[in-house]
Amino acid sequence: MLAAILVAGSLGIVLALLNAAAERGVAAAGPDRGRALPDAGPPADARLVDRINALLPQTQCGRCTFTGCKPYATALARGEADINQCPPGGSATAAALAALLGCEFREVDPKYGSVPSYPVVALIDEQVCIGCAKCILACPVDAIVGAPKFMHTVIAAQCTGCELCIPPCPVDCIEMRPTTGNLPGPPPGKIPGKIE
């Protein structure tokens, strides 16, 4: 009896450790996402932060290693981050940041990840969703609606395609889909007729 309890208990501990390692494993693939700024640090010029923030894509994806676009802007203003950390913004954002901050342009460092060249939004497979509400907590722009034990869904118009909801999902029911709206359409046809 005692042995059985010991075996079960140690199994539980081992599993918990494995689980923790696995979670770390997910996070360890690539640089950490979602590093909050240390509270202490040189004060950032609020106006500069706003100007930098205006150049960022507001995807709030955390690929830059900060918790969102504004924290990244704050870090940039303090000189604690580099201009090449924003994959969704791409070269255009890096160039705009370089121009604003007066530093040399560099392409986005691939270690911060990549994004599809077309706009995507998250889609929850509602047949598979178990209603755990974990993705709701992860969404940086409150674009997922639902409640515990009820199916969730993504408000597509407000989804930034940050992919932060994908890792927490225990049943892998979220996938990224190209958006149907705002896609550049086929080129327009012939030139209209000109008559005098």
Added chain:
Amino acid sequence: MSAGIAVFGGLRLDTHKRSSTLRALRQAAPPAEVVLPLDQHSDGVTAATVKPGDTVLLGQPIAQPQSDTGAWLHATVSGRVTAVEPRPAPHRQGRPTLCIVIANDGADRHDPANSPVDYRTLEPMQLCEHIGRGGVVGLGGAMFPTATKLLQAQATTGVHLLLNGAECEPWISCDEMLMRERAQDVVLGARILCHALQTARCTVAIENDMPDAHSALTAAIAAAGAEEPKVAIELAVVPRVYPAGGERQLITTLTDLEVPHDGLPSDVGMVCQNVGTAAAVARWIRDGEPLISRIVTVTGSGVREPANLEVRLGTPMSHVIAECGGYLEGVTQRIMGGSMMGVALPQDSLPIIKGTNCVIAATAEDLHPRGAEMPCIRCGNCSFVCPALLLPQQLHWHAQAGDLPALERYGLMDCIECGCCDYVCPSQIPLAQRFRDAKPALAANIASRQQASLSKARFEGRQDRLDRLEAERRAKLEEKRKAVKK
């Protein structure tokens, strides 16, 4: 309302309306099969409510709008639905779009559910919704749902209704024929729209080369005034300048007020509807006939007997041309819409849609001879004719460079694509086409920036909420600690 000030810029083009206005307005025979695209309006979503094999009656609803910018669609013949499938559509430059195809049984059995209503007994809101159920959209060509436009304008009190009969395109005469032959429909439509907008002020604007329309409207207005003196309908004559019939240009001509570039006519207290739209509203309310047909000008030197026909929607253009005696020799281009703003069509089997005001079979004599494009010499002619007060040559440089911020600064989105600039360009640069091509990229850019500012607001709202919850949690913890210490 005075009409002394003409619109800035524009062109005084030779008209070619006479050939199509010599013959009386008549009905075209319904075709054996109609093809009705589901997206016959700006960009709204409309879903089919019938499936292949269904029997439909004339005027029966066959598609329902899914958003504010969608519109109801009705069967334009009685018969059997043979397909709901993608077919080439004229407003998509011949690219396929989902269409409902109905085989005509020739019986024209009307849907008994459509009945006349007395608009005076309806609340304005109900009346707008009822107009929407009639499938009425802007018949000037833009095809924006009329009900949505009326509901938007209801937010402003005491608007002035402006009925646009200033048909400035040189070949189109469908509105002129409508006002000549069915002036009482236009005036009844004006009264119904005034009731929907809760206004008593209405102006019908026509051009100064429409004497027959002027006298017909004057008589109809006098008859209506005797019946319902509360609503004051007046007639305004505007100079014949292209594009005086543009919504914003017409308002400026009549009121000397400029509609804000990012606003709507209701911002200056106006709401503008095409005269054809008003007549369609009148037929739906008075006769219970939804929008199943429209007047189309069939013209051009390549058609034997140019005329204005009342055509069932979904009729193939080739059928309409055949009704007018068929083609003459030497047709080089078929155009839907006017010669200035219309689109060239790849084939003539495409259907007539709600926005088809004109079909032109053009021969080489009709066509403006167009040489090879040469470099811009910065003559500035384009900026003297631009009715939107833009600088087309600057836009041209920036469009070539793909400089989106500059295009936005120079007001590309305010371009109405009237084509005045390329008409006068000595270097034969297809400016309007270039601007049309550049717009989607800029529109996408503007949309993504709006999306970004929305995301920013949501992110910051969430951060504030999380901070507040954290502070509350800490405060509770502190309280507990204090209680334990005690």
